[in-house]
Amino acid sequence: MSGGRTEATANGRVFAWLLLAFGLMLAAIVVPARAAEGGLIPLQPLIDKAKPNETILLKPGRYAGNVVISKPITLMGDGPREKIVIDAGGKGSVLVLKTDGAIIRNLTLVNSGDQHNDLDAGVQVRGNFNVIKEVTIRECLFGIDLQQSSNNIIKRNDISSKSDVGLGLRGDGIRLWYSMKNRITHNNVHDMRDMVIWYSADNIIADNTFSRGRYGLHFMYSRYNLVERNKFLANSVGIYLMYSDSVVVKNNRIVQAIGAAGIGIGFKEASNLDIVDNEVLYNSIGLYLDVSPFQPDTTNRIYRNTIAFNNEGVRFLNDWSRNLFRDNRFISNITQVTVSTFATANHNTWEANYWDDYQGYDLNGDGFGDTPYRLMVYSERIWMDVKAAAFFKGTPVLTMLDFLERLAPFSDPLLMLQDDKPRISPEFEPLTRDYQPGRGNVGGSVTTFGQTTGESKAGTSLEDYDPFGLKDSNVGK
Secondary structure, X not given: XXXXXXXXXXXXXXXXXXXXXXXXXXXXXXXXXOOOOOOOEOOHHHHHHOOOOOEEEEOOEEEXXXXXXXXXXXXXXXXXXXXXXXXXXXXXOOEEEOOOOOEEEEEEEEOOOOOOOOOOEEEXXXXXXXXEEEXXXXXXXXXXXXXXXXXXXXXXXXXXXXXXXXXXXXXXXEEEXXXXXXXXXXXXXXXXXXXXXXXXXXXXXXXOXXXXXXXXXXXXXXXXXXXXXXXXXXXXXXXXXEOOOOOEEEOOEEEOOOOOOOEEEEEEOOOOOEEEOOEEEOOOEEEEEEOOOOOOOOOEEEEOOEEEOOOEEEEEOOOOOOEEEEOOEEEOOOEEEEEOOOOOOOOOEEEOOEEOOOOOOOOOOOOEOOOOEEEEEOOHHHHHHOHHHHHHOOOHHHHHHHHHHHHOOOOOOEXXXXXXXXXXXXXXXXXXXXXXXXXXXXXXXXXXXOOOOHHHOOOOXXXXXXXXXXXXXXXXX
């Protein structure tokens, strides 16, 4: 008797699943490719007819843009996304989301308008808990624009701007304004102007590639954000943190920010930062610090980074303090550290870094030099005092002058910095360590001289949250 009940229960479950599958099939609206006059398939009427939580499957074809979605639906392509195109015809935004819980997936969006004031974009987001995934955006002024929109997922999209305008006249690839707890991951953003994070907190920007833009990533008045495992390639500036505190920048690669304004990572009045495990390579300036940290009684913690092959490894705007440099590698920079004026950088903390121009020994074999690393300013003061002389940096004339100045100084050299425990080898066991799991800081802030604790919220306030319940599904991955 119990076996009969078990079989009946199993059959009932199978029947229930079949009903659910049949219901999902009915809920999906498949749109055939029937072009209207003008060659574009009308899409807004289909959006208006759809019921909440329905799925609209677009077959290959070219659809009319300037679509407003004001209900939680799924709009996705059924086929190769390059053949499923929504075209705004050079006016306005291609899609505008004025809803919570919509999903846009597997589409190509093209030909937005060109009005900066209207933020003409591939997608304007004006809601929460939306997903924009696997979308190609081409010839759109802005890529994806979020305003006062939180808990959205922007993932695996390929975004570029108008190809017929210069860099400064393009729009931003991804733009956040007063938007919190969004996840921006695995996107390829290229040939845009900037990616900007304004007045926004608790966002994750991870595993993206930003290339051939102006600012790869530009923060303004934004706190508690995590920037992790991104690539910044051939931008004018890699990452710039302006008036933004408690940001974690970790495990990123910043390469070829060159030119007169080329900066790998820049800081403008930014405090309580963790800059950890990054590769900053082949830039005009590796790190640029302008009055940072700005807030009283705070530090910036710059640990375990490789700063290599830059014209200047680190540049300070002026004589500043409270930046902690530890366990970094300084390799093959033309100038390791400098200040824009004739001033010292020694009011910051320099400890246990590797300097490839260190000329000391390690007789006791502890991995640290027996004498401090001391960076002195000799002929460098010429181009510090006379900016035009920097044009001749690296030339035989200044090289010879620097040699003569070191051989027989005609003035007292300036001590730029002193590291009392310089590393002998670029391969070493770091003194710094990440916080242990379970502390609520996904950003992995580091312990620094006893000044950083989990309770002080140093780094980021982000927790490992999953607003969609998507950890075990395909939508968020």
